[in-house]
Amino acid sequence: MMSPSYQSLVKKLQRANTLGSVIGLMGWDEQVNLPSGSGKRRAEQMAILAELYHNLATDASIEPLLQELEATELTSDEQVVVRHARKEYDRLTKLPAAFVTEKAVLESQAYHAWAEAREKSDFTHFAPYLEKQLKMANEEAAFLGYQQNAYDYHIDRHDPGMTSAAIEGLFSELKKDLIPLVRQILDSPIKARIDFFKGFPVESQESFLKEVTTRLGFDYTRGRIDVALHPFCAGDAADTRMTTRFHEDNPLDSLFSSVHETGHGLYEQGLLVEALGTALGEAVGMGIHESQSRLWENQVARGKAFWKYHEPKLRESFPSQLEGVTSDDLYLAINAVTLNPIRVDSDEVTYNLHIILRFELEKRLFSQELKVADLPNAWKELSKEIVGLTPEKDAEGVLQDVHWSGGAFGYFPSYCLGNMIGAQLWYTALEALPNLESDFAQGDFSRLLKWLRSNIHCHGKRYDTGELVKKVTGAEISPAYLIRYLKERYLPLYCG
Amino acid sequence: MMSPSYQSLVKKLQRANTLGSVIGLMGWDEQVNLPSGSGKRRAEQMAILAELYHNLATDASIEPLLQELEATELTSDEQVVVRHARKEYDRLTKLPAAFVTEKAVLESQAYHAWAEAREKSDFTHFAPYLEKQLKMANEEAAFLGYQQNAYDYHIDRHDPGMTSAAIEGLFSELKKDLIPLVRQILDSPIKARIDFFKGFPVESQESFLKEVTTRLGFDYTRGRIDVALHPFCAGDAADTRMTTRFHEDNPLDSLFSSVHETGHGLYEQGLLVEALGTALGEAVGMGIHESQSRLWENQVARGKAFWKYHEPKLRESFPSQLEGVTSDDLYLAINAVTLNPIRVDSDEVTYNLHIILRFELEKRLFSQELKVADLPNAWKELSKEIVGLTPEKDAEGVLQDVHWSGGAFGYFPSYCLGNMIGAQLWYTALEALPNLESDFAQGDFSRLLKWLRSNIHCHGKRYDTGELVKKVTGAEISPAYLIRYLKERYLPLYCG
Structure with a gap:
């Protein structure tokens, strides 16, 4: 018999996942169907979906549910679900919003720099972005408790x-x-x-x-x-x-x-x-x-x-x-x-x-x-x-x-x-x-x-x-x- | 020179519209690409998108913006935007949530009843649903000020x-x-x-x-x-x-x-x-x-x-x-x-x-x-x-x-x-x-x-x-x- 708190957690996870599946489908559509001139619109669509997904996945009501369930005796199935929900919730909430935004911008810039660098076979064009990515990768790990x-x-x-x-x-x-x-x-x-x-x-x-x-x-x-x-x-x-x-x-x-x-x-x-x-x-x-x-x-x-x-x-x-x-x-x-x-x-x-x-x-x-x-x-x-x-x-x-x-x-x-x-x-x-x-x-x-x-x-x-x-x-x-x-x-x- | 309030309204309208365009695309995908066994998932996706769209389009911060802009001197372009934003905002906010939910359920039921009735050429099977739709159509009009x-x-x-x-x-x-x-x-x-x-x-x-x-x-x-x-x-x-x-x-x-x-x-x-x-x-x-x-x-x-x-x-x-x-x-x-x-x-x-x-x-x-x-x-x-x-x-x-x-x-x-x-x-x-x-x-x-x-x-x-x-x-x-x-x-x- 699942506790109401567990059910509530699962429902919240499922909502985020369902929206995530829409993002996945839009990504698929982008690769398979998107007309060549519709890229800007798609970027706007993806941005708002990402924001809404983040809201669902980091809903503040999830933290107390997790804490409660972590202190409760759970079935082994429930333990799996709660353990991974915690891991994902922490990953999404422990990164400061400014960091996430900065990373998103960097990803886009670095992608274009990489594409151009590859085109010209010129690594120096890509190097500063890679440097920055590496720095942020270290920072991200530190935010999640991996300092060393x-x-x-x-x-x-x-x-x-x-x-x-x-x-x-x-x-x-x-x-x-x-x-x-x-x-x-x-x-x-x-x-x-x-x-x-x-x-x-x-x-x-x-x-x-x-x-x-x-x-x-x-x-x-x-x-x-x-x-x-x-x-x-x-x-x-x-x-x-x-x-x-x-x-x-x-x-x-x-x-x-x-x-x-x-x-x-x-x-x-x-x-x-x-x-x-x-x-x-x-x-x-x-x-x-x-x-x-x-x-x-x-x-x-x-x-x-x-x-x-x-x-x-x-x-x-x-x-x-x-x-x-x-x-x-x-x-x-x-x-x-x-x-x-x-x-x-x-x-x-x-x-x-x-x-x-x-x-x-x-x-x-x-x-x-x-x-x-x-x-x-x-x-x-x-x-x-x-x-x-x-x-x-x-x-x-x-x-x-x-x-x-x-x-x-x-x-x-x-x-x-x-x-x-x-x-x-x-x-x-x-x-x-x-x-x-x-x-x-x-x-x-x-x-x-x-x-x-x-x-x-x-x-x-x-x-x-x-x-x-x-x-x-x-x-x-x-x-x-x-x-x-x-x-x-x-x-x-x-x-x- | 657009006022900050006008810009803010437009931004909110655009966000809702962008999410609405995702709903449109998912609807297109449903007709064009959806595998026959994936309908249940699609219904869940559409439900959460509809909910999130409704949240964006009925955001409580829109009402004071509209009121402020309605009391301001606007360019003719701005007037068009504000007038229609008001119309849509009223339509979405004046219908009680319970009414909207009831109508969504009815639509689904009535669709299936209609399909079956047509299949059997039996109007009596569809009649009660049509009756209900007509009743709700009258109620909806009344909510929006069309009593007569x-x-x-x-x-x-x-x-x-x-x-x-x-x-x-x-x-x-x-x-x-x-x-x-x-x-x-x-x-x-x-x-x-x-x-x-x-x-x-x-x-x-x-x-x-x-x-x-x-x-x-x-x-x-x-x-x-x-x-x-x-x-x-x-x-x-x-x-x-x-x-x-x-x-x-x-x-x-x-x-x-x-x-x-x-x-x-x-x-x-x-x-x-x-x-x-x-x-x-x-x-x-x-x-x-x-x-x-x-x-x-x-x-x-x-x-x-x-x-x-x-x-x-x-x-x-x-x-x-x-x-x-x-x-x-x-x-x-x-x-x-x-x-x-x-x-x-x-x-x-x-x-x-x-x-x-x-x-x-x-x-x-x-x-x-x-x-x-x-x-x-x-x-x-x-x-x-x-x-x-x-x-x-x-x-x-x-x-x-x-x-x-x-x-x-x-x-x-x-x-x-x-x-x-x-x-x-x-x-x-x-x-x-x-x-x-x-x-x-x-x-x-x-x-x-x-x-x-x-x-x-x-x-x-x-x-x-x-x-x-x-x-x-x-x-x-x-x-x-x-x-x-x-x-x-x-x-x-x-x-x-």
């Missing part, structure tokens, strides 16, 4: 419970095995052919990916997929909006982006609709979210079993384009590995090195070992050491990603964390679900989805990142699974 | 300055000429062929209508057109969202719906963006809005000059479909006249009779001459007399329109008012702009748009419906122009 370890605050925001030290341990272990593995694959005389990806009509790509994502389990009665400049997944369990993009000469980009976003979408759709607005209906964090998208994209959709079922379908959709392309050619193209200076254009093997590089630099920036002014050189040196190449210019190096312009520090590690967790979940699922890949070869992915639903999705934020992984897999987060997976998938292809 | 003439209140809400008596005068004059004209056309042995409208591919229809609407002047850099179940135009000058629908065997439906909505869209886009949120950036009302859509749809796009330019383009888009169809066949099909029991399926000639019928019945309902229970019979009798046919069942008669279920009384007359005003503006434009139709024959519609921009659009709500017509045309609103137009267009075709 600001970077940990930002990491925890993306992956509850994780710390810089924990990630450092994981990444250094990963790096040890990954760098030689990448070398081994790249040194192989076997190279993927991609010359046959020419003239794949967009309509056929679209219907193929709709078929695939439906088969994976995405529920189109409460979600959709549209075209945007960048693929993303917005919305929530009640209305999940994914995007993709199409190039006639790059059908795999569209397909795997869509499957990736479907992984995110399946997680959102697996959260409990009735718990929407509370921590029980919300994703744990970025790392777990990314583990879902990566698992479906990589372990599942780049695998042999998936293609056993889908290759004939693909050939039906694109008979002339795939004429003379063998199954081996196709499978190798799906699992092509090449060194690329750009993170987002990288394959699942080398991608992780890009993240380790960024984590290393963020860590040094926060510890003040590294000055912003020295960042471009540090990037180049570390990139050579970790990724194995030196970008020719800053636009393809330190300026390539948008994240820092928005002050999103501690975000990059989640991508690689997601890869590690995805692999760890994969091997756990394979053990728990005998002959799982025979299902895939029949086009049936439902056992895996069901397993993820009941092991990951249904918990919402009940467990922190590491706790959840431990609970499901029986082990601490470890890079060993990712390494095992990469070796099992790529060595037979390139070094068999 | 509730119907006038509702008419004024749709067309500022109009009254039941004024409309009655116009409609009875119109009816006198229109009924014999309809008879004359229908009695003609000349009938439009429409058998050749078969297999017009949707993609080609879509690109044809994009070309047409762009040529008419719709600015796609701050607007778009999408597919929805019913055509409509949402949004405002900053972001105008139109919809249409496609049937392979009815290309004219899609084309003329789109041109109609483009007329609405051009009006919205012609309103002053910088005045958005105040009466100076808002449409006068439904009648003027409809005059714009009808003028572009009928006077312009069903005319010979328009088709002189567009017929070759249409034939280019649909060469095989239009093989063997003469120009005369095509033009007659575009201007087909047939008696239809359904208002929305009627042509521009007989359409007006459907409106006169509804006005007559609304008037009697409000004067209590007519009881709700007697409405179906009254509909049948009057329909025979005015439209010239008796619907076979209530689903095709009294139950065909959704409006009354939402309590939207006084709305129907605007459609016919729009037809009259459209024709009146048309003849004024023809006089003011020599050889206008030669422009059309060259595919150039810019002089007409510019004229509408500077005579109608740019004024916002500065003038009431009748004032604006008088100012632009030099005459009171009169049905004579519509009759003249219908005779000039249809008699040569059917009774030449």
